[in-house]
Amino acid sequence: EIVLTQSPGTLSLSPGERATLSCRASPSVSSTYLAWYQQKPGQAPRLLIYGASSRATGIPDRFSGSGSGTDFTLTISRLEPEDFAVYYCQQYDSSPPYTFGQGTKLEIK
Amino acid sequence: QVQLQESGPGLVKPSETLSLTCTVSGGSISSYYWSWIRQPPGKGLEWIGYIYYTGSTNYNPSLKSRVTISRDTSKNQFSLKLNSVTAADTAVYYCARIEAARRYFEYWGQGTLVTVSS
Numbered sequence: 001e002i003v004l005t006q007s008p009g010t011l012s013l014s015p016g017e018r019a020t021l022s023c024r025a026s027p028s029v030s031s032t033y034l035a036w037y038q039q040k041p042g043q044a045p046r047l048l049i050y051g052a053s054s055r056a057t058g059i060p061d062r063f064s065g066s067g068s069g070t071d072f073t074l075t076i077s078r079l080e081p082e083d084f085a086v087y088y089c090q091q092y093d094s095s096p097p098y099t100f101g102q103g104t105k106l107e108i109k
Numbered sequence: 110q111v112q113l114q115e116s117g118p119g120l121v122k123p124s125e126t127l128s129l130t131c132t133v134s135g136g137s138i139s140s141y142y143w144s145w146i147r148q149p150p151g152k153g154l155e156w157i158g159y160i161y162y163t164g165s166t167n168y169n170p171s172l173k174s175r176v177t178i179s180r181d182t183s184k185n186q187f188s189l190k191l192n193s194v195t196a197a198d199t200a201v202y203y204c205a206r207i208e209a210a211r212r213y214f215e216y217w218g219q220g221t222l223v224t225v226s227s
Contacts, residue, residue, distance in 0.1 A: 035213035044203055044217035045154065051211050088154055092212035096169050098144075098156035 002029055002093050006101035012109040019076040021104045023089035028069040033092035036065055036074045039103075040085045048087075049074065076106075084108050111136040113204050113218035121198075121225050127191040131204030131218060138162060138185050142207035144214065145178060145189045147200040155200075159207060160187055194225045 007022045023034070031052035037045035047056040049065035052072055062077045076083055089101040117129035131143070144159035158168035160178045168176045172191070180187040191198060201222050205214040 033212050035211070037214070044220050045214070046217075047213060047215060050208070050213040090154075090213065096156065096171075097159075097167055097212075098169075100154040100156070102153045 001096060002027060002091055002099055004029075004089050004091055004099055004101035006087075006089060006104045008104060009102075010105045010107060012107050013079055014109045015079050015081055017079050019074075019079055019083070019106055021074040021076075021087055021106070023067075023072040023074070023101050025070045025072070025091060029072075029091045029093065031068045031072075034065075034067070034072050035090045037088045037090065038083075038085045039088065045088060079106075081108075111206060111216045113206065113216055115202060115204050115218045115221040117221060117223070119222060119224060121194055121223060122227050123195055123225055124193055127189070127194050127198060127202075127223055127225070129189045129202055129204075129221065129223070130186050131188070133185050133187075133206075136206075137182075138180055138187055139182055141209055142212075143178075143180070143187045144205045144207050146203045146205055146214070147198075148203070148220075149197075149200045157189065157191075157202075196225050199223065199225045 003026050005024045034052040036049040039045040053065045064075045066073050086103045086105050088103050112134045114132045121127045140162045142159045145157040160166050175192050177190045201220040203220045204218045206216040208215040
């Protein structure tokens with residue numbers, strides 16, 4: 001089973017700052033099958049990034065993804081008030097096919 | 110635009126069977142993969158399983174002995190049954206469509222809270 005470990009657990013930043021969220025996979029994951037989601041309270045997760053670095057439809061270009069193998073990063077270049085939420089990484093592999101990281105909470109400092 | 114809507118009882122007694130249905134609009138379930146995911150209150154996301162348009166299924170090994178996912182193409186719906194539930198099965202249950210090539214969860218329902226309690 002592939003385990004995804006996200007860090008930090010909580011990230012406290014101010015609007016306008018840059019956010020860097022990490023997702024570490026063990027063992028490694030194909031970048032083709034690494035995605036990121038944003039979840040706000042009371043809402044379903046929303047797809048941000050797929051294939052490790054491709055933005056989903058309608059996602060602002062301040063969101064970017066990078067990485068390969070065991071280390072993946074979601075970067076928000078300049079935080080807007082609506083970006084404060086919980087972020088999850090997710091991978092697809094063989095068995096079990098899908099696992100999620102435990103999440104990073106991005107909170108206003 | 111594809112839309113998904115979960116429906117079913119919000120309260121289930123321990124040891125009974127949780128049953129939910131996902132109704133899909135704006136697209137046919139006769140293609141793609143269709144999945145169930147859950148989220149206990151205040152916790153992270155757990156994949157439950159999926160059904161392919163062919164009818165084949167794949168389940169999370171941790172739940173496999175208790176889960177059945179089925180589909181009704183005439184109603185454009187797919188369903189989840191989870192038997193022998195306990196309080197640990199209390200969660201928001203989401204249905205979602207999986208993008209076939211990159212295997213991410215492309216469209217999500219709004220989620221429905223199911224509480225297991227006597």
